[in-house]
Amino acid sequence: MGSNSGSVKTCSDLKGQNIGVDSIGGARYAALQGMLSKCKLTIQDVHPVVLPGNTAIQAMLAGQIHVSVLHLDDLAEASKQGEPVQKILTLTQVDPFQHYDMLVTTRDNLAAKRALFVSMLKADIQAIRYINNPKALSRVSTIAMVTGHDQSVSKTALQEYIKLGWWPLNRSGLGVAPITRTIFENVKLGNISNGNPPKWKDVVDTSLWKQAYKAVTAKK
Numbered sequence: 001m002g003s004n005s006g007s008v009k010t011c012s013d014l015k016g017q018n019i020g021v022d023s024i025g026g027a028r029y030a031a032l033q034g035m036l037s038k039c040k041l042t043i044q045d046v047h048p049v050v051l052p053g054n055t056a057i058q059a060m061l062a063g064q065i066h067v068s069v070l071h072l073d074d075l076a077e078a079s080k081q082g083e084p085v086q087k088i089l090t091l092t093q094v095d096p097f098q099h100y101d102m103l104v105t106t107r108d109n110l111a112a113k114r115a116l117f118v119s120m121l122k123a124d125i126q127a128i129r130y131i132n133n134p135k136a137l138s139r140v141s142t143i144a145m146v147t148g149h150d151q152s153v154s155k156t157a158l159q160e161y162i163k164l165g166w167w168p169l170n171r172s173g174l175g176v177a178p179i180t181r182t183i184f185e186n187v188k189l190g191n192i193s194n195g196n197p198p199k200w201k202d203v204v205d206t207s208l209w210k211q212a213y214k215a216v217t218a219k220k
Contacts, residue, residue, distance in 0.1 A: 001014070076153045076156040098182055141154040180200050
């Protein structure tokens with residue numbers, strides 16, 4: 001959560017504010033819900049404003065909005081333009097065990113295209129290894145310019161993302177604890193029905209990742 005307004009410095013200051021998100025029900029919207037719980041606020045206490053993609057930081061820099069849910073590359077962009085944005089709150093401060101993202105498909109689609117999914121995961125594993133190689137930082141940051149940021153901003157953001165470990169190296173990232181915790185948090189927030197919430201084993205299949213990892217890892 002970032003602010004460029006002197007009147008918004010703490011979580012409690014967010015009450016009644018217009019706050020930029022990607023879409024209603026989207027990733028930044030869900031992150032906003034989670035972060036608001038830190039100071040016992042709910043989504044009804046603020047006014048979400050839809051700003052797709054990286055337009056949120058541009059709207060802030062233009063003075064059209066003063067608070068938004070931001071990515072690390074947004075913060076790097078603001079710093080580069082000489083308009084640093086103050087961090088009000090981060091999702092990891094609210095819940096360090098929060099699971100960020102995962103690839104999802106239906107069981108039928110998985111059964112029909114398992115080999116293709118394994119091939120995709122092979123590429124994903126190799127890409128993560130490349131991203132984590134310090135010698136590849138310049139090349140990776142150049143590729144990352146597809147997001148609309150220049151190389152210097154992409155490079156700064158990439159280094160921060162790597163520290164967070166959101167692209168797990170040599171593991172699937174589908175551990176029982178973080179996903180169970182995320183399901184629990186979303187039940188509390190009303191995003192998942194509390195009637196019969198899914199369990200880890202209902203939504204996770206790590207066998208594909210294990211197969212892909214074995215295929216692209218040299219034997220010792």
